[in-house]
Amino acid sequence: xxxxxxxxxxxxxxxxxxxxxxxxxxxxxxxxxxxxxxxxxxxxxxxxxxxxxxxxxxxxxxxxxxxxxxxxxxxxxxxxxxxxxxxxxxxxxxxxxxxxxxxxxxxxxxxxxxxxxxxxxxxxxxxxxxxxxxxxxxxxxxxxxxxxxxxxxxxxxxxxxxxxxxxxxxxxx
Ligand code: ADP
Ligand code: MG
Numbered sequence: 112x113x114x115x116x117x118x119x120x121x122x123x124x125x126x127x128x129x130x131x132x133x134x135x136x137x138x139x140x141x142x143x144x145x146x147x148x149x150x151x152x153x154x155x156x157x158x159x160x161x162x163x164x165x166x167x168x169x170x171x172x173x174x175x176x177x178x179x180x181x182x183x184x185x186x187x188x189x190x191x192x193x194x195x196x197x198x199x200x201x202x203x204x205x206x207x208x209x210x211x212x213x214x215x216x217x218x219x220x221x222x223x224x225x226x227x228x229x230x231x232x233x234x235x236x237x238x239x240x241x242x243x244x245x246x247x248x249x250x251x252x253x254x255x256x257x258x259x260x261x262x263x264x265x266x267x268x269x270x271x272x273x274x275x276x277x278x279x280x281x282x283x284x
């Protein structure tokens with residue numbers, strides 16, 4: 112099986128960290144849609160949002176999703192990728208989608224430990240924890256709907272990788 116693997120979930124759930132480890136373990140390529148946008152536009156998410164608004168960013172993000180999708184590739188998606196019906200449909204039709212599930216308190220403590228403000232603009236201007244609670248409430252149904260597998264992302268990255276391999280019934284390369 113070399114279908115693309117899409118990792119979805121809120122900011123801080125570990126899409127980049129776990130995705131890189133998963134790709135290494137499987138001998139797959141790894142791409143991150145946010146990094147792809149940074150490389151191809153020369154702008155961070157924050158800069159694109161400042162210049163083109165969230166609508167402009169979302170359009171570029173959908174395009175990035177389609178362009179990075181390839182066989183034997185782990186794709187870490189932006190936290191809001193699931194908002195567009197077309198992105199959810201694309202992921203469902205073109206690969207296997209995995210939701211890295213973690214409660215708001217875990218996400219908040221990770222983001223507070225490494226905020227990376229520039230790369231991750233707040234959506235609402237509220238504090239990190241309040242915002243995560245709101246964003247999760249709005250998106251959990253979409254993550255659940257798009258995901259073929261849901262894994263517990265609160266354990267250490269290696270254990271999350273093992274949980275994904277076991278859900279996919281895939282062995283290490
Ligand atoms: P995402 O790409 O989903 O926003 P990251 O991979 O950037 O998340 O992880 C956000 C922060 O949480 C980083 O500091 C990372 O080291 C940490 N982290 C990610 N996954 C785990 C995990 N399973 N256990 C502990 N810390 C983690
Ligand atoms: Mg990331």
